[in-house]
Amino acid sequence: MPQVIEWKNPRPNEIVWRYPNEEITWGAQLIVHEYEAAVFFRDGKAYDVFGPGRHTITTLNLPLLTGILSRIVGFSEKPFKATVIFVSTRVFQGKYGTQAQTTELAPLKVHGTFWFRVSDPSLFVNEVVGGQNAYTTEDINNYLRGFLNEKL
Numbered sequence: 001m002p003q004v005i006e007w008k009n010p011r012p013n014e015i016v017w018r019y020p021n022e023e024i025t026w027g028a029q030l031i032v033h034e035y036e037a038a039v040f041f042r043d044g045k046a047y048d049v050f051g052p053g054r055h056t057i058t059t060l061n062l063p064l065l066t067g068i069l070s071r072i073v074g075f076s077e078k079p080f081k082a083t084v085i086f087v088s089t090r091v092f093q094g095k096y097g098t099q100a101q102t103t104e105l106a107p108l109k110v111h112g113t114f115w116f117r118v119s120d121p122s123l124f125v126n127e128v129v130g131g132q133n134a135y136t137t138e139d140i141n142n143y144l145r146g147f148l149n150e151k152l
Contacts, residue, residue, distance in 0.1 A: 002056075003028035007036060007086040015092065015118065016125065016135035019084040026080075030055040035090045037121040041083040046122045085129075087121035092137050098148045110148060116140070 003025050007017050031054050032038045038050040097111035118124045128143065129135045 004031065005029065005038075005084050006031040007033070007038075010036075010086075010088060011136075013092075013137040014134060015088050015137065015140065016129050016132070017086045018133045019086065020133075022081050022083055024057060024080055024082045024084070026057060028057045030057060030084065032086070035088060037087050037089055037118075039085045039087060039122050039125050041085065042080070046126065049122050085121075085125050087118050087124060089118055089121070091115055091117045092140070094137050094141050094144070096141060096144045096148060098145055100149065114144075 003021075005019050005021075005024070005028055007019070010017060030038055030040075030050055032050050032052050034052045036052070038055075039046055040048045040050065092115065094114050094116060095112070096114065098109070100108045100110075102108055132139075
């Protein structure tokens with residue numbers, strides 16, 4: 001039975017989830033739902049982003065990785081270490097708010113609501129999420145709060 005890699009039952013506030021098993025076998029089935037993308041990493045490098053559908057991990061859909069592994073005898077039968085990170089592409093709602101002071105010592109309060117969607121999953125994982133196992137709307141709220149505080 002082939003290995004199945006899938007993000008089951010994501011919570012409404014989850015944006016990113018890392019598949020916990022890093023031992024991937026050739027022929028594994030990667031299931032990506034309509035509302036998500038999957039970023040495939042090996043040795044810290046993003047090799048591909050998979051869109052919705054059922055994908056079989058083969059030498060055809062990961063040619064760059066296959067070239068590297070082809071030097072290893074019997075590589076097609078052995079599991080290899082890789083990371084699959086699922087990224088939700090749904091529209092999320094977030095809130096922000098900050099309190100600051102101008103250079104004239106006048107109090108300044110800013111708050112509001114925003115909506116966002118991840119349009120480039122690989123860039124989002126590499127630039128914002130980093131090595132975290134999960135990332136939620138609360139993490140985005142905190143990220144923006146820090147950004148606003150720094151800019152005000």
